[in-house]
Amino acid sequence: MMTSATTLHEDHGHHGPAKGLMRWVLTTNHKDIGTLYLWFAFTMLLIGGSMALIIRLELFQPGMQLIEPEFFNQMTTMHGLVMVFGAIMPAFVGMANWLVPMMVGAPDMALPRMNNLSFWILPFAFGMLILTLFSEAGAPNFGWTFYAPLSTTYAPSSVTYFIFGVHLMGISSIMGAINIIATILNLRAPGMTLMKMPLFVWTWLITAYLLIAVMPVLAGVVTMMLMDIHFGTSFFNAAGGGDPVLFQHVFWFFGHPEVYIMILPAFGIVSQIIPTFARKPLFGYSSMVYATASIAFLSFIVWAHHMFTVGLPLATELFFMYATMLIAIPTGVKVFNWVSTMFNGSMTFETPMLFAVAFVILFTIGGFSGLMLAIAPADFQYHDTYFVVAHFHYVLVPGALFAIIAGVYYWIPKWCGRYYNETLGKWHFWLSFVGVNVTFFPMHFVGLAGMPRRIPDYALQFADFNAVASIGAFIFGLSQILFLYIVIDAIRNGKKATDEVWEGTEGLEWTLPSPAPYHSFSEPPEVK
Amino acid sequence: MSSRPSVAKTAVKHVTIAILMFGFGFAMIPLYDVFCEVTGLNGKVQAAVVKTAMEIDRSRSIKVQLVASNNAEMPWRFSPLQNEIALHPGDWKQVGFWVSNVTDQDMVSQSVPSITPARAARYVKKSECFCFEQQTLASGESKVMNLVFTISPDLPEDIRTVTMVYTLFDATDFATSQVVATSD
Numbered sequence: 001m002m003t004s005a006t007t008l009h010e011d012h013g014h015h016g017p018a019k020g021l022m023r024w025v026l027t028t029n030h031k032d033i034g035t036l037y038l039w040f041a042f043t044m045l046l047i048g049g050s051m052a053l054i055i056r057l058e059l060f061q062p063g064m065q066l067i068e069p070e071f072f073n074q075m076t077t078m079h080g081l082v083m084v085f086g087a088i089m090p091a092f093v094g095m096a097n098w099l100v101p102m103m104v105g106a107p108d109m110a111l112p113r114m115n116n117l118s119f120w121i122l123p124f125a126f127g128m129l130i131l132t133l134f135s136e137a138g139a140p141n142f143g144w145t146f147y148a149p150l151s152t153t154y155a156p157s158s159v160t161y162f163i164f165g166v167h168l169m170g171i172s173s174i175m176g177a178i179n180i181i182a183t184i185l186n187l188r189a190p191g192m193t194l195m196k197m198p199l200f201v202w203t204w205l206i207t208a209y210l211l212i213a214v215m216p217v218l219a220g221v222v223t224m225m226l227m228d229i230h231f232g233t234s235f236f237n238a239a240g241g242g243d244p245v246l247f248q249h250v251f252w253f254f255g256h257p258e259v260y261i262m263i264l265p266a267f268g269i270v271s272q273i274i275p276t277f278a279r280k281p282l283f284g285y286s287s288m289v290y291a292t293a294s295i296a297f298l299s300f301i302v303w304a305h306h307m308f309t310v311g312l313p314l315a316t317e318l319f320f321m322y323a324t325m326l327i328a329i330p331t332g333v334k335v336f337n338w339v340s341t342m343f344n345g346s347m348t349f350e351t352p353m354l355f356a357v358a359f360v361i362l363f364t365i366g367g368f369s370g371l372m373l374a375i376a377p378a379d380f381q382y383h384d385t386y387f388v389v390a391h392f393h394y395v396l397v398p399g400a401l402f403a404i405i406a407g408v409y410y411w412i413p414k415w416c417g418r419y420y421n422e423t424l425g426k427w428h429f430w431l432s433f434v435g436v437n438v439t440f441f442p443m444h445f446v447g448l449a450g451m452p453r454r455i456p457d458y459a460l461q462f463a464d465f466n467a468v469a470s471i472g473a474f475i476f477g478l479s480q481i482l483f484l485y486i487v488i489d490a491i492r493n494g495k496k497a498t499d500e501v502w503e504g505t506e507g508l509e510w511t512l513p514s515p516a517p518y519h520s521f522s523e524p525p526e527v528k
Numbered sequence: 529m530s531s532r533p534s535v536a537k538t539a540v541k542h543v544t545i546a547i548l549m550f551g552f553g554f555a556m557i558p559l560y561d562v563f564c565e566v567t568g569l570n571g572k573v574q575a576a577v578v579k580t581a582m583e584i585d586r587s588r589s590i591k592v593q594l595v596a597s598n599n600a601e602m603p604w605r606f607s608p609l610q611n612e613i614a615l616h617p618g619d620w621k622q623v624g625f626w627v628s629n630v631t632d633q634d635m636v637s638q639s640v641p642s643i644t645p646a647r648a649a650r651y652v653k654k655s656e657c658f659c660f661e662q663q664t665l666a667s668g669e670s671k672v673m674n675l676v677f678t679i680s681p682d683l684p685e686d687i688r689t690v691t692m693v694y695t696l697f698d699a700t701d702f703a704t705s706q707v708v709a710t711s712d
């Protein structure tokens with residue numbers, strides 16, 4: 001992606017990118033910052049992925065083989081935190097940085113300096129979090145959901161770094177979200193009405209609102225932890241009049257919208273890709289917009305479905321169960337629309353389309369297991385088992401991550417001016433597709449049979465499925481190295497891309513030359 | 529497109545929303561308490577009430593189970609004098625919980641009550657409870673702590689057993705001289 005930005009657009013009299021390292025430190029260009037976000041997210045994907053492989057290596061056989069249980073707990077915790085806050089979220093912000101201004105016909109993000117700051121906070125936040133691994137106390141070990149009192153009374157001393165890290169990444173996300181909202185609301189080209197915006201822009205607008213609504217609540221809950229640990233308050237300590245269940249309520253009030261923050265932009269990406277390769281306009285554009293908005297609204301009133309087993313009264317269990325099941329309706333509308341878009345289309349299966357179609361199928365499987373978990377009485381059985389692990393990995397890996405990968409393949413010719421190697425792309429897809437299913441599908445079975453999550457050892461009867469899952473994890477993990485190679489190969493040696501990139505693409509970003517010039521839409525385009 | 533607000537206005541507006549949501553996180557604490565109190569969810573009991581004579585419903589007898597438990601590493605001995613009593617709704621009863629500080633340090637404790645079924649919580653009236661305030665015991669000291677309560681005759685007919693659980697917490701680090709947990 002370096003070359004995309006170093007290819008100057010000579011027509012403009014003013015400056016292109018500066019040279020050297022300081023270009024990246026000081027940049028306020030949305031394309032540079034998008035690139036930084038994407039490389040950062042990929043680095044985090046490899047770090048978080050390595051942690052996952054350590055977990056799978058230990059779980060390859062029953063019994064304790066390689067690592068201490070304490071370290072295993074640190075791995076599950078850090079894997080979750082790094083993947084959620086370091087890989088998926090920054091990757092989507094990076095995509096938004098690259099694409100939102102080009103899609104709405106804006107010259108840059110609305111607040112370019114804040115944009116620089118929101119990126120550059122992240123390496124420090126994650127540097128601090130990851131360095132705790134090398135401290136005497138070890139890294140945080142209380143799960144990415146950091147339930148009190150495990151994360152307060154019983155936490156390692158590194159918890160304070162964790163809290164500060166979460167504050168930093170929260171500030172970064174909020175600034176990023178405000179920037180995206182301001183770009184969309186204030187900088188659209190003349191004629192680009194809200195209902196003409198590409199769906200990726202729509203889903204990001206809604207996601208940005210979710211971010212500014214819930215990231216402050218996350219900041220609040222870690223602040224309460226900080227005060228309980230260091231300043232003698234009792235938010236979560238019953239001895240002093242607090243309540244540990246309060247932690248879960250506040251956390252999941254953030255946590256549930258958070259999972260939609262990680263999937264709505266994926267819906268947007270897939271809604272851009274499928275029409276291109278089906279050679280038909282997206283079926284039901286406006287219903288897609290309303291479905292996204294409904295999902296966002298519902299995300300605020302379902303949080304206690306994560307807490308069915310804490311001793312909620314029956315009425316509460318029923319409310320949260322029905323509210324959760326309601327989400328299947330707008331989500332079903334989306335899946336229906338994607339399928340209808342493909343129906344009778346002249347489909348071709350280039351790599352982005354393969355990942356997008358896999359997204360539709362596998363995300364739906366994850367959605368169905370979510371529906372099973374929504375059934376409160378059944379959840380008493382499934383709670384905290386590998387079934388839950390299978391569920392959320394199906395929506396996050398072949399869900400969110402596949403959409404990001406699909407998006408990278410789809411737009412990289414526009415970003416860098418060069419195509420990736422299609423054969424290798426297909427190899428990457430099939431290895432990932434097989435790997436992801438071999439990894440996560442058996443987890444449904446061991447989960448239903450009662451294998452608990454976050455435990456480094458397990459009963460003998462789970463051995464075979466775990467061995468299979470571990471093999472799948474290595475296939476999936478190693479095939480992401482191939483992805484890295486494909487991207488670098490595309491940047492260096494790829495075939496020159498046309499401006500249209502794919503046959504019959506629609507949208508402002510495809511009207512720009514490939515690679516997209518460093519400064520685009522300095523004069524707003526006319527949108528009919 | 530003509531009357532779009534400026535970028536600065538949009539930014540300020542959304543920063544304000546973010547700050548308000550930070551406050552909302554903390555506001556969830558009182559909201560959650562109020563919600564539980566109004567609905568009687570979560571087994572929350574009303575604050576101390578004045579002991580007034582109620583009409584006693586002798587037609588039925590409620591089995592009241594008394595349970596004492598210690599939180600985490602709380603080393604005190606703690607048990608009810610009777611595990612179970614029978615009570616006519618409206619009839620005030622006094623029961624005792626024996627507690628002993630077996631450590632070699634003076635300690636402060638706080639009991640946190642919970643009632644099952646949660647639906648019954650709002651009908652349990654307490655005029656006196658050791659859980660209304662912290663209890664201090666010197667090293668080696670023992671005592672019987674009192675609870676004076678009744679169950680309102682409005683208790684739904686289908687509830688025949690009410691379980692009252694008290695969990696004892698080490699509150700030495702949170703010692704206050706005032707009454708705490710008035711609403712718990």
